[in-house]
Amino acid sequence: MKKKMLAAVLYAPGDLRYEEIEVSRIGADDVLLKVKAAGNCGSDLQRIMVEGTHTFPCIPGHEFSGEIVEIGHKVDSFKIGDKVTAYPLIPCMRCEWCLQGEYNLCEDYDYLGSRCDGAFAEYVKVPASNLIKLPREVGFEEGAMTDPACVALHGIKRAGGIRIGQSVAILGVGPIGMLACQWAGAMGAGKIIAVDIIEDKLKIAKDLGADVLINA
Ligand SMILES: [Zn+2]
Ligand SMILES: [Zn+2]
Incomplete structure:
Protein backbone atom coordinates (compact mmCIF):
# COMPACT_ATOMS: atom_id res chain seq x y z
CA MET A 1 0.00 0.00 0.00
CA LYS A 2 1.26 3.45 -0.94
CA LYS A 3 2.04 5.69 2.03
CA LYS A 4 1.77 8.97 0.11
CA MET A 5 -0.81 10.25 -2.33
CA LEU A 6 -1.65 13.30 -4.39
CA ALA A 7 -4.65 15.32 -3.24
CA ALA A 8 -6.34 18.70 -3.70
CA VAL A 9 -6.16 20.19 -0.21
CA LEU A 10 -8.11 23.30 0.80
CA TYR A 11 -6.29 25.59 3.25
CA ALA A 12 -8.65 28.59 3.05
CA PRO A 13 -11.36 29.81 0.65
CA GLY A 14 -9.66 30.13 -2.74
CA ASP A 15 -6.48 28.38 -1.53
CA LEU A 16 -6.67 24.85 -2.98
CA ARG A 17 -3.27 23.15 -3.28
CA TYR A 18 -2.48 20.01 -5.26
CA GLU A 19 0.15 18.32 -3.15
CA GLU A 20 1.57 15.09 -1.84
CA ILE A 21 0.30 14.05 1.60
CA GLU A 22 0.07 10.95 3.79
CA VAL A 23 -2.60 8.38 2.92
CA SER A 24 -5.18 8.22 5.77
CA ARG A 25 -4.83 5.32 8.21
CA ILE A 26 -8.04 3.35 8.48
CA GLY A 27 -9.74 2.20 11.69
CA ALA A 28 -11.24 -1.22 12.40
CA ASP A 29 -14.61 -0.26 10.88
CA ASP A 30 -13.29 1.66 7.85
CA VAL A 31 -12.16 0.87 4.34
CA LEU A 32 -9.69 2.70 2.12
CA LEU A 33 -10.91 3.39 -1.41
CA LYS A 34 -8.84 4.05 -4.49
CA VAL A 35 -10.88 6.93 -5.93
CA LYS A 36 -11.95 6.19 -9.51
CA ALA A 37 -14.32 9.12 -10.17
CA ALA A 38 -15.41 12.22 -8.24
CA GLY A 39 -18.01 14.81 -9.16
CA ASN A 40 -17.66 18.53 -8.67
CA CYS A 41 -20.84 19.53 -6.81
CA GLY A 42 -22.19 23.09 -6.89
CA SER A 43 -21.60 23.10 -3.14
CA ASP A 44 -17.92 22.24 -3.73
CA LEU A 45 -17.46 25.39 -5.83
CA GLN A 46 -19.04 27.45 -3.05
CA ARG A 47 -16.96 25.66 -0.41
CA ILE A 48 -13.66 25.93 -2.26
CA MET A 49 -13.99 29.49 -3.52
CA VAL A 50 -16.20 31.29 -0.96
CA GLU A 51 -17.21 29.63 2.31
CA GLY A 52 -14.42 27.17 2.95
CA THR A 53 -14.74 23.71 4.43
CA HIS A 54 -15.76 23.24 8.06
CA THR A 55 -12.15 22.53 9.10
CA PHE A 56 -8.77 23.32 7.47
CA PRO A 57 -6.83 21.81 5.88
CA CYS A 58 -9.45 19.59 4.28
CA ILE A 59 -9.77 17.60 1.04
CA PRO A 60 -13.12 18.41 -0.62
CA GLY A 61 -15.16 15.94 -2.71
CA HIS A 62 -18.26 14.11 -1.46
CA GLU A 63 -19.76 12.48 -4.57
CA PHE A 64 -17.46 9.73 -5.76
CA SER A 65 -16.88 6.08 -6.45
CA GLY A 66 -13.91 3.81 -6.04
CA GLU A 67 -12.49 0.39 -5.42
CA ILE A 68 -11.72 -1.01 -1.96
CA VAL A 69 -7.95 -1.48 -1.55
CA GLU A 70 -7.69 -1.88 2.23
CA ILE A 71 -10.18 -3.07 4.79
CA GLY A 72 -10.51 -2.69 8.58
CA HIS A 73 -10.38 -5.94 10.58
CA LYS A 74 -13.99 -5.63 11.83
CA VAL A 75 -15.44 -5.14 8.32
CA ASP A 76 -17.02 -8.33 7.01
CA SER A 77 -19.68 -7.08 4.58
CA PHE A 78 -17.21 -5.88 1.92
CA LYS A 79 -14.00 -7.20 0.43
CA ILE A 80 -10.91 -5.90 -1.35
CA GLY A 81 -11.71 -5.11 -4.99
CA ASP A 82 -15.39 -4.23 -4.38
CA LYS A 83 -16.68 -1.37 -6.52
CA VAL A 84 -18.53 1.10 -4.30
CA THR A 85 -19.88 4.59 -3.76
CA ALA A 86 -20.54 6.19 -0.37
CA TYR A 87 -23.08 8.24 1.56
CA PRO A 88 -21.05 11.36 2.52
CA LEU A 89 -22.74 12.13 5.87
CA ILE A 90 -21.20 10.10 8.70
CA PRO A 91 -23.71 10.00 11.58
CA CYS A 92 -22.53 9.87 15.22
CA MET A 93 -24.81 6.87 15.96
CA ARG A 94 -25.21 8.14 19.55
CA CYS A 95 -27.54 11.17 19.53
CA GLU A 96 -31.33 10.85 19.93
CA TRP A 97 -31.87 11.28 16.17
CA CYS A 98 -29.32 8.64 15.19
CA LEU A 99 -30.89 6.20 17.67
CA GLN A 100 -34.20 6.68 15.80
CA GLY A 101 -32.54 6.15 12.42
CA GLU A 102 -32.96 9.84 11.46
CA TYR A 103 -29.31 10.18 10.49
CA ASN A 104 -29.85 13.34 8.42
CA LEU A 105 -30.80 15.14 11.66
CA CYS A 106 -27.69 13.97 13.55
CA GLU A 107 -26.44 16.58 16.03
CA ASP A 108 -22.78 15.60 15.78
CA TYR A 109 -22.15 14.33 12.26
CA ASP A 110 -19.00 14.18 10.19
CA TYR A 111 -19.10 14.84 6.46
CA LEU A 112 -16.69 13.57 3.81
CA GLY A 113 -15.23 16.50 1.90
CA SER A 114 -16.28 19.18 4.36
CA ARG A 115 -15.70 18.11 7.98
CA CYS A 116 -13.25 15.31 7.19
CA ASP A 117 -11.18 14.47 4.12
CA GLY A 118 -13.09 13.71 0.93
CA ALA A 119 -12.41 12.29 -2.50
CA PHE A 120 -10.42 14.88 -4.47
CA ALA A 121 -7.47 12.59 -3.81
CA GLU A 122 -6.04 9.26 -4.89
CA TYR A 123 -7.44 7.56 -1.78
CA VAL A 124 -10.25 8.26 0.67
CA LYS A 125 -11.06 6.65 4.03
CA VAL A 126 -14.75 5.76 4.50
CA PRO A 127 -16.61 3.94 7.32
CA ALA A 128 -17.88 0.64 5.90
CA SER A 129 -21.40 1.48 7.16
CA ASN A 130 -21.48 4.37 4.64
CA LEU A 131 -20.68 2.23 1.59
CA ILE A 132 -23.05 1.22 -1.18
CA LYS A 133 -21.95 -1.57 -3.50
CA LEU A 134 -22.25 -0.69 -7.20
CA PRO A 135 -23.67 -3.24 -9.65
CA ARG A 136 -21.17 -4.61 -12.16
CA GLU A 137 -22.87 -2.87 -15.10
CA VAL A 138 -22.68 0.60 -13.49
CA GLY A 139 -19.51 2.51 -14.43
CA PHE A 140 -17.43 4.45 -11.91
CA GLU A 141 -18.50 7.82 -13.35
CA GLU A 142 -22.19 6.93 -13.17
CA GLY A 143 -21.65 5.47 -9.70
CA ALA A 144 -20.10 8.75 -8.53
CA MET A 145 -23.43 10.44 -9.34
CA THR A 146 -25.36 8.35 -6.78
CA ASP A 147 -25.39 11.17 -4.20
CA PRO A 148 -26.75 13.92 -6.51
ZN1 LIG B 1 -23.22 17.66 -3.37
ZN1 LIG C 1 -26.12 11.50 15.68
Whole structure:
Protein backbone atom coordinates (compact mmCIF):
# COMPACT_ATOMS: atom_id res chain seq x y z
CA MET A 1 0.00 0.00 0.00
CA LYS A 2 1.26 3.45 -0.94
CA LYS A 3 2.04 5.69 2.03
CA LYS A 4 1.77 8.97 0.11
CA MET A 5 -0.81 10.25 -2.33
CA LEU A 6 -1.65 13.30 -4.39
CA ALA A 7 -4.65 15.32 -3.24
CA ALA A 8 -6.34 18.70 -3.70
CA VAL A 9 -6.16 20.19 -0.21
CA LEU A 10 -8.11 23.30 0.80
CA TYR A 11 -6.29 25.59 3.25
CA ALA A 12 -8.65 28.59 3.05
CA PRO A 13 -11.36 29.81 0.65
CA GLY A 14 -9.66 30.13 -2.74
CA ASP A 15 -6.48 28.38 -1.53
CA LEU A 16 -6.67 24.85 -2.98
CA ARG A 17 -3.27 23.15 -3.28
CA TYR A 18 -2.48 20.01 -5.26
CA GLU A 19 0.15 18.32 -3.15
CA GLU A 20 1.57 15.09 -1.84
CA ILE A 21 0.30 14.05 1.60
CA GLU A 22 0.07 10.95 3.79
CA VAL A 23 -2.60 8.38 2.92
CA SER A 24 -5.18 8.22 5.77
CA ARG A 25 -4.83 5.32 8.21
CA ILE A 26 -8.04 3.35 8.48
CA GLY A 27 -9.74 2.20 11.69
CA ALA A 28 -11.24 -1.22 12.40
CA ASP A 29 -14.61 -0.26 10.88
CA ASP A 30 -13.29 1.66 7.85
CA VAL A 31 -12.16 0.87 4.34
CA LEU A 32 -9.69 2.70 2.12
CA LEU A 33 -10.91 3.39 -1.41
CA LYS A 34 -8.84 4.05 -4.49
CA VAL A 35 -10.88 6.93 -5.93
CA LYS A 36 -11.95 6.19 -9.51
CA ALA A 37 -14.32 9.12 -10.17
CA ALA A 38 -15.41 12.22 -8.24
CA GLY A 39 -18.01 14.81 -9.16
CA ASN A 40 -17.66 18.53 -8.67
CA CYS A 41 -20.84 19.53 -6.81
CA GLY A 42 -22.19 23.09 -6.89
CA SER A 43 -21.60 23.10 -3.14
CA ASP A 44 -17.92 22.24 -3.73
CA LEU A 45 -17.46 25.39 -5.83
CA GLN A 46 -19.04 27.45 -3.05
CA ARG A 47 -16.96 25.66 -0.41
CA ILE A 48 -13.66 25.93 -2.26
CA MET A 49 -13.99 29.49 -3.52
CA VAL A 50 -16.20 31.29 -0.96
CA GLU A 51 -17.21 29.63 2.31
CA GLY A 52 -14.42 27.17 2.95
CA THR A 53 -14.74 23.71 4.43
CA HIS A 54 -15.76 23.24 8.06
CA THR A 55 -12.15 22.53 9.10
CA PHE A 56 -8.77 23.32 7.47
CA PRO A 57 -6.83 21.81 5.88
CA CYS A 58 -9.45 19.59 4.28
CA ILE A 59 -9.77 17.60 1.04
CA PRO A 60 -13.12 18.41 -0.62
CA GLY A 61 -15.16 15.94 -2.71
CA HIS A 62 -18.26 14.11 -1.46
CA GLU A 63 -19.76 12.48 -4.57
CA PHE A 64 -17.46 9.73 -5.76
CA SER A 65 -16.88 6.08 -6.45
CA GLY A 66 -13.91 3.81 -6.04
CA GLU A 67 -12.49 0.39 -5.42
CA ILE A 68 -11.72 -1.01 -1.96
CA VAL A 69 -7.95 -1.48 -1.55
CA GLU A 70 -7.69 -1.88 2.23
CA ILE A 71 -10.18 -3.07 4.79
CA GLY A 72 -10.51 -2.69 8.58
CA HIS A 73 -10.38 -5.94 10.58
CA LYS A 74 -13.99 -5.63 11.83
CA VAL A 75 -15.44 -5.14 8.32
CA ASP A 76 -17.02 -8.33 7.01
CA SER A 77 -19.68 -7.08 4.58
CA PHE A 78 -17.21 -5.88 1.92
CA LYS A 79 -14.00 -7.20 0.43
CA ILE A 80 -10.91 -5.90 -1.35
CA GLY A 81 -11.71 -5.11 -4.99
CA ASP A 82 -15.39 -4.23 -4.38
CA LYS A 83 -16.68 -1.37 -6.52
CA VAL A 84 -18.53 1.10 -4.30
CA THR A 85 -19.88 4.59 -3.76
CA ALA A 86 -20.54 6.19 -0.37
CA TYR A 87 -23.08 8.24 1.56
CA PRO A 88 -21.05 11.36 2.52
CA LEU A 89 -22.74 12.13 5.87
CA ILE A 90 -21.20 10.10 8.70
CA PRO A 91 -23.71 10.00 11.58
CA CYS A 92 -22.53 9.87 15.22
CA MET A 93 -24.81 6.87 15.96
CA ARG A 94 -25.21 8.14 19.55
CA CYS A 95 -27.54 11.17 19.53
CA GLU A 96 -31.33 10.85 19.93
CA TRP A 97 -31.87 11.28 16.17
CA CYS A 98 -29.32 8.64 15.19
CA LEU A 99 -30.89 6.20 17.67
CA GLN A 100 -34.20 6.68 15.80
CA GLY A 101 -32.54 6.15 12.42
CA GLU A 102 -32.96 9.84 11.46
CA TYR A 103 -29.31 10.18 10.49
CA ASN A 104 -29.85 13.34 8.42
CA LEU A 105 -30.80 15.14 11.66
CA CYS A 106 -27.69 13.97 13.55
CA GLU A 107 -26.44 16.58 16.03
CA ASP A 108 -22.78 15.60 15.78
CA TYR A 109 -22.15 14.33 12.26
CA ASP A 110 -19.00 14.18 10.19
CA TYR A 111 -19.10 14.84 6.46
CA LEU A 112 -16.69 13.57 3.81
CA GLY A 113 -15.23 16.50 1.90
CA SER A 114 -16.28 19.18 4.36
CA ARG A 115 -15.70 18.11 7.98
CA CYS A 116 -13.25 15.31 7.19
CA ASP A 117 -11.18 14.47 4.12
CA GLY A 118 -13.09 13.71 0.93
CA ALA A 119 -12.41 12.29 -2.50
CA PHE A 120 -10.42 14.88 -4.47
CA ALA A 121 -7.47 12.59 -3.81
CA GLU A 122 -6.04 9.26 -4.89
CA TYR A 123 -7.44 7.56 -1.78
CA VAL A 124 -10.25 8.26 0.67
CA LYS A 125 -11.06 6.65 4.03
CA VAL A 126 -14.75 5.76 4.50
CA PRO A 127 -16.61 3.94 7.32
CA ALA A 128 -17.88 0.64 5.90
CA SER A 129 -21.40 1.48 7.16
CA ASN A 130 -21.48 4.37 4.64
CA LEU A 131 -20.68 2.23 1.59
CA ILE A 132 -23.05 1.22 -1.18
CA LYS A 133 -21.95 -1.57 -3.50
CA LEU A 134 -22.25 -0.69 -7.20
CA PRO A 135 -23.67 -3.24 -9.65
CA ARG A 136 -21.17 -4.61 -12.16
CA GLU A 137 -22.87 -2.87 -15.10
CA VAL A 138 -22.68 0.60 -13.49
CA GLY A 139 -19.51 2.51 -14.43
CA PHE A 140 -17.43 4.45 -11.91
CA GLU A 141 -18.50 7.82 -13.35
CA GLU A 142 -22.19 6.93 -13.17
CA GLY A 143 -21.65 5.47 -9.70
CA ALA A 144 -20.10 8.75 -8.53
CA MET A 145 -23.43 10.44 -9.34
CA THR A 146 -25.36 8.35 -6.78
CA ASP A 147 -25.39 11.17 -4.20
CA PRO A 148 -26.75 13.92 -6.51
CA ALA A 149 -29.15 11.41 -8.11
CA CYS A 150 -30.55 10.72 -4.62
CA VAL A 151 -30.87 14.48 -3.99
CA ALA A 152 -33.02 14.74 -7.14
CA LEU A 153 -35.10 11.70 -6.13
CA HIS A 154 -35.63 13.17 -2.64
CA GLY A 155 -36.95 16.38 -4.26
CA ILE A 156 -39.38 14.38 -6.42
CA LYS A 157 -40.62 12.44 -3.37
CA ARG A 158 -41.13 15.66 -1.40
CA ALA A 159 -43.12 17.07 -4.31
CA GLY A 160 -45.48 14.10 -4.01
CA GLY A 161 -43.82 11.62 -6.38
CA ILE A 162 -44.71 11.02 -10.03
CA ARG A 163 -47.62 8.89 -11.27
CA ILE A 164 -47.37 7.16 -14.64
CA GLY A 165 -48.43 9.52 -17.41
CA GLN A 166 -48.42 12.60 -15.16
CA SER A 167 -46.94 15.83 -16.58
CA VAL A 168 -43.93 17.10 -14.66
CA ALA A 169 -42.42 20.61 -14.66
CA ILE A 170 -38.81 20.96 -13.52
CA LEU A 171 -37.89 24.52 -12.56
CA GLY A 172 -34.15 24.88 -13.09
CA VAL A 173 -32.18 22.27 -15.00
CA GLY A 174 -28.77 22.46 -13.37
CA PRO A 175 -27.21 19.09 -12.54
CA ILE A 176 -29.94 18.19 -10.00
CA GLY A 177 -32.71 19.28 -12.40
CA MET A 178 -31.09 17.24 -15.18
CA LEU A 179 -31.08 14.19 -12.92
CA ALA A 180 -34.73 14.94 -12.05
CA CYS A 181 -35.51 14.89 -15.81
CA GLN A 182 -34.05 11.40 -16.04
CA TRP A 183 -35.88 10.20 -12.90
CA ALA A 184 -39.15 11.60 -14.31
CA GLY A 185 -38.61 9.62 -17.52
CA ALA A 186 -37.68 6.45 -15.61
CA MET A 187 -40.76 6.83 -13.38
CA GLY A 188 -43.06 6.98 -16.39
CA ALA A 189 -43.92 10.69 -16.48
CA GLY A 190 -46.03 11.87 -19.41
CA LYS A 191 -44.86 15.27 -20.56
CA ILE A 192 -41.62 16.58 -19.01
CA ILE A 193 -41.39 20.38 -19.04
CA ALA A 194 -37.96 21.90 -18.36
CA VAL A 195 -37.69 25.57 -17.35
CA ASP A 196 -34.39 27.46 -17.18
CA ILE A 197 -32.86 30.75 -18.30
CA ILE A 198 -29.75 29.15 -19.82
CA GLU A 199 -30.32 27.81 -23.32
CA ASP A 200 -27.41 25.33 -23.19
CA LYS A 201 -28.85 23.67 -20.10
CA LEU A 202 -32.25 23.40 -21.77
CA LYS A 203 -30.59 21.66 -24.73
CA ILE A 204 -29.03 19.08 -22.41
CA ALA A 205 -32.40 18.63 -20.67
CA LYS A 206 -33.90 17.85 -24.09
CA ASP A 207 -31.28 15.15 -24.68
CA LEU A 208 -32.15 13.75 -21.25
CA GLY A 209 -35.83 13.42 -22.05
CA ALA A 210 -37.52 16.81 -21.61
CA ASP A 211 -40.41 17.23 -24.10
CA VAL A 212 -41.06 20.95 -23.65
CA LEU A 213 -38.37 23.60 -23.07
CA ILE A 214 -39.24 26.99 -21.60
CA ASN A 215 -36.61 29.73 -21.40
CA ALA A 216 -38.03 31.91 -18.64
ZN1 LIG B 1 -23.22 17.66 -3.37
ZN1 LIG C 1 -26.12 11.50 15.68
